Amino acid sequence: MSAASCLLTEDQFLCSICLDVFTDPVTSPCGHNFCNKCITGHWDVNVQCQCPICKRRYNTRPELHVNTFISEMAAQFRQSVQQKTSSSSSEQQAAKPGEVPCDVCTGTKLKALKSCLVCLVSYCETHLEPHLTVSGLKRHQLIDPVENLEGRVCTNHDKLLELFCKTDQMCVCTLCTYSDHKAHDVVPLKEEYEGKKAELKETEAEIQQMIQKRRLKLQEIKRSVELSKERADRETAEGVQVFTALKESVERGQAEFIRTIKEKQRTTEKQAEDFIKELEQEISELKKRSSEVEQLSVSEDHLHLIQSFSSLNTAPPTKDWTEVSVSSPSHEGTVVRAVIQLEQTLSKQTKNIFETELKRVQQYAVDVLLDPDIVHPKPTQSNPRQKVNERYVCRCVLSKQGFTSGIFYFEVQVSRWSTWTLGVTTESNVKGRITLSPKNGFWTVCLKRRGWYFAPAEPSVLLPLKSQPEKVGVFVDYEEGLVSFHDVDTAALIYSFTGCSFTDKLHPFFSPCLNDGVAIHTRDIECQIT
Structure with a gap:
């Protein structure tokens, strides 16, 4: 039996109605095989019984019998697939947060390898195999795994969104052009995709320019802090020299003088640290946005690019840093004010x-x-008459x-x-x-x-x-x-x-x-x- 199953192709074990491995296979008078539940359900919803494959019509519903040979072959094939799935699952990784899981896996969801725009299902490597081997499934359109596949289908006509309406700025299906979007400016999804992709490149260039400007401002602020610190050090040294000459009588004034200058410097450094932190945050956000734009730019998923375009086309909210600078605090008058307090003794x-x-x-x-x-x-x-x-x-x-x-x-x-x-x-x-x-x-x-x-x-x-x-x-x-x-x-x-x-x-x-x-x-x- 195992040798015989190897002589058959995998699509011979699949029901032409459910496209899955036969369950309780039965044979029609015309010689075609179906799942008992599939063919019975098909004839229940049709007035006249007809073979789904050869279209042969029957005046009365034929009596169906279980095909023992096909049933055994399908059972063995299903077991072989399950063993292969179990073996592959141990090698494949489970879907992590943020990754698209396989919709077919039961229990542990494996990471999806592809999504089918016809079946609207995402498949792991094992469950994707029928789409790569079965002739009927090979014609389905496969893309990199994405979530929310239902969002790629027109809710009004249950057809794929393959066009873009420039008039209403939305994705539509072919039937939409005969109804709500009739006479609108409609282009293929790929054409709009190319246009948006070009705009994303311009956006990426603008973001990179903004990053460069902020890097220059970052250097400017750091340099301002350095100059401020040098100035503070000079002031401190001069002040210490003055108060040292005054010896014990000015020790309290000396301490207050140093504290005041350092407090000003700390305030300046704190302001600069806040600016630096904010600039680094903006650079981080812009880098993140740049990465997202870059990833979106190389995406071949037309719909995903268009739907994500509006949120990534503009740079994240940022501050205008043109006039921002760190002012070096003035220390003029500090020594004078400290010494004035000691005027009676000094x-x-x-x-x-x-x-x-x-x-x-x-x-x-x-x-x-x-x-x-x-x-x-x-x-x-x-009073204008009043004499001055x-x-x-x-x-x-x-x-x-x-x-x-x-x-x-x-x-x-x-x-x-x-x-x-x-x-x-x-x-x-x-x-x-x-x-x-x-x-x-x-x-x-x-x-x-x-x-x-x-x-x-x-x-x-x-x-x-x-x-x-x-x-x-x-x-x-x-x-x-x-x-x-x-x-x-x-x-x-x-x-x-x-x-x-x-x-x-x-x-x-x-x-x-x-x-x-x-x-x-x-x-x-x-x-x-x-």
């Missing part, structure tokens, strides 16, 4: 430190030109240029005026009645009559200066929120506004008020600011 050392600090901030000196178009000539009067005493007219003027970031320093010769106000503000604040205070956008120091110096803070601070300044230097660190005033001749610190929050453009501001009857012109002020 008065002999203070002057030297102030001179050093002044030289440091003077490195950021800018040329300031006053704008004659931004002048507040006199107070706003609610010119002796008490308060004039003020701003610089032409403004600053929205960074560090800058300028000096003003104030000795020619008996009263004055000097500092920085925003252009929008110099309108109508002026009330000096940080809350209203003014960071200034003032000289009142009788030699009273004060800072219009909240509340105002009286400044007991030891000498009358002739030239005042103004230092501003926008990011640090610092505005400090220096007596240029004595190198003494007059006052500092700290912890400021700047959001608008800052302009150097000057007002020789009250003018004591002296005619003040913009050209007179301009030459005093350098």
Whole structure:
């Protein structure tokens, strides 16, 4: 029996109705064999009995008899297939998560080798064999294993999705072109596949360009951190040298000085680490998307490519890194503020430190030109008939240029005026009645009559200066929120506004008020600011 079965081809053991190995095979009067259940069910749904193979018709349903020979041969063939399946299953790998399993396997699902677009079933290597040997099954279209095969069939007409409707941007079957998509722009699935594949190549190139830009930005940020650290190290070394010279009396100040600088550096490094982490995350996501696009680009599965195109054609959400940078923190003023706290015990050392600090901030000196178009000539009067005493007219003027970031320093010769106000503000604040205070956008120091110096803070601070300044230097660190005033001749610190929050453009501001009857012109002020 075993030798006889070897003389028969495998398709001779398959029922032409269910395409599976015979179960209870019976023979029709015309000599063709079928499963008893298959031929009985076929004749139950047809009015006239007819052979599914030769189409011979019978007026009455023929009496069917079991074909013993075919039954034995089919049983032996089934046993042989099961043994072969068992042997192959031990060699093949079970489907892992994310892999397409065989739809025919019972128990442990093996990894599918191919999917059939006609049967809408995925097969492992063993269960795929009939499609490779049986003549009727060889004509079926096989593709790499995919999930959701039902999604490749038109739900309206139960036919394969073989066309693409450009009008409605969806896959359709041939019957759809005669109904809902009649007169639409319909092309073969392969043609649309080629077009989408070309677009995916462009998308991949764009993603690679985005990755390159972010790599360059990554290097820029890392370099910024290195420069910031070098600057912090220099500041720390200089500060340590100063505090070491002051010995035990400045140990607490030295520790605070180092802590402040390191805290700023840690903040800078933390900001950079966040940027780096975010950039690396975006690069990882873009690489992942690039890999997906690359895999999709080489896919020969037309429908899968088209259905996945919309989700992979665009790059994942990313940040615009063009203007992103890591600002190096400013340490100017740190030594000065630390030493000021020790002024009572370190008065002999203070002057030297102030001179050093002044030289440091003077490195950021800018040329300031006053704008004659931004002048507040006199107070706003609610009653136009009210007489204004010119002796008490308060004039003020701003610089032409403004600053929205960074560090800058300028000096003003104030000795020619008996009263004055000097500092920085925003252009929008110099309108109508002026009330000096940080809350209203003014960071200034003032000289009142009788030699009273004060800072219009909240509340105002009286400044007991030891000498009358002739030239005042103004230092501003926008990011640090610092505005400090220096007596240029004595190198003494007059006052500092700290912890400021700047959001608008800052302009150097000057007002020789009250003018004591002296005619003040913009050209007179301009030459005093350098």
